[in-house]
Amino acid sequence: MGSVNEQADITTKDEIEQLIAGNAVEKRIRSDLTYDEIDNSIDNIWSVLFTTGYLTRLGKADNGVYKLIIPNQEIREVFVQQIREWFNQIVANNRASIDKINQGFLEGKAETIQRELTMFLGETIRVFDTKARIEEKEIFYHDILLGILKNYSGWVVKSNRESGDGFADILLKPKNPDAGIIVELKDVRSLHDLDQACERALEQIKDRRYDTELREDGRNDILAYGIAFCRKRCKVVVEKL
Template sequence: ILSNIYDEYFGFTQKETEALLDEYDRADKMEIMKEWYNGYRFGNAEVYNPWSVLNFLDALRENAGALPMPYWANTSSNDIVKSLVERADISVKGELEHLIDGGAIEKPVHEDITYDSIYGSDDNLWNFLFFTGYLKLVDRRLQAETEYILMAIPNIEVKHIFKGTIRNWFTEEIEKKDLGKFFTAIERGNVRYMEEELSACLQETISFYDYAENYYHGFLTGLLKTQNKYRVISNQESGLGRPDIIMKSASIRGLAIIMELKVADDFSEMEAGCIQALNQIETRKYSMELEMEGYKDIIKYGICFYKKECMVLKI
């Protein structure tokens, strides 16, 4: 079946995918199949990734509750995506964020690209991502003698590749970064240096969580865990609630640090966000458990983020 379809479309059409799901009595999985593996176009046909469809069908045949997986993503090293991420300047980072957020970008077509010329320019990389299925065609236009294509990420499976590559890249970059002065600033209460360093790190990242609080929580926790002087604890019950982050030294004679995070809707609201965070630390008695353990030296930080900017206040 696969070889016959592949000769015509290089993938499964909507009707063919529906028929396969019906055959295995899994028609209720059509929407998941579409979100994860659809989105490619060959001529006038919109098709599904055949490798991923067959693998997911095989999993569903064995278990009706099977979850979709990035099957195609696991068949290669995805080095081309990694190269784009590693080379990304501020413009390319913005384009990647836009794509992961569901947007589209326009690039000139270079159909004569060879493997040796992939890394010659960012445009070559974008074109190669398009020709190899990491991006799909949304629209095209001709300007003078140059064809431009509007491209987007085709489905959740491919988005998973981009997100995973970005996570790995950021982890590697953080491990290489010297954060000694940043941790010294935390210990000494140097809020200006803290917010400058956090803002600088955010500028270097490629974000894909729409700047929600859990994005900043993961970002900051990742930074803090690169040191081995303090134990970093997230969302553990203390006092009358769960502080976002607690850092505490192995010895109760050492320092303990409480960090509460907020996200502002506007740059002008960042200071109010910090004050709200500090008030929350106090009213919910987040230092209670630390004090009961015997810690005397406790620093409390209210940290507010707005996009890739950070403000820090302390008490």
């Protein structure tokens, strides 16, 4: 892919993130666009999204320029899914970084995880520091981490979003039958709250005995991680249970 296309791609991502955040983007719309012209220009995609109903206009057009917004929650989900797919591509292209994060989890290297994870956040999120609800942000961070961890073959990765309440956010069973990893995530509004949120996550792991399933599985070499996110930053702490 050439640099012009890459630049267009970055801009398009940015605009899609703006739409997800509830903002409008201004675009010139061509209603006379034929199907085979779509590939001619990245700008043509906006006309297609508008004419197919994926975007609706806000107010009146000004000289063919429309303020476009996402019409409803169902379609918003489609756009969120697109952002997730872009993220999965970023993950696939950063094998070395993925290995460092997974190895970091195995070896209790909180600083390594924090550094590498921050890099991913920088590449993937500009949206979720705006209007998204806290639960929605936590789900998004959760998905990012799951996307990274599930890339590591041979590990059992369990997520409480699949298992219901009473479980840690993420439970890992590495190849080593003695090892177990528990991860609890928090989203905070201010960078000053990162440390406290990490401690809160660790307390939750201990208070609710999230290690029970791992110990029943004969895994007694357990590492607990509290990870707090604030927009593009994160803090990672680890404790041996």
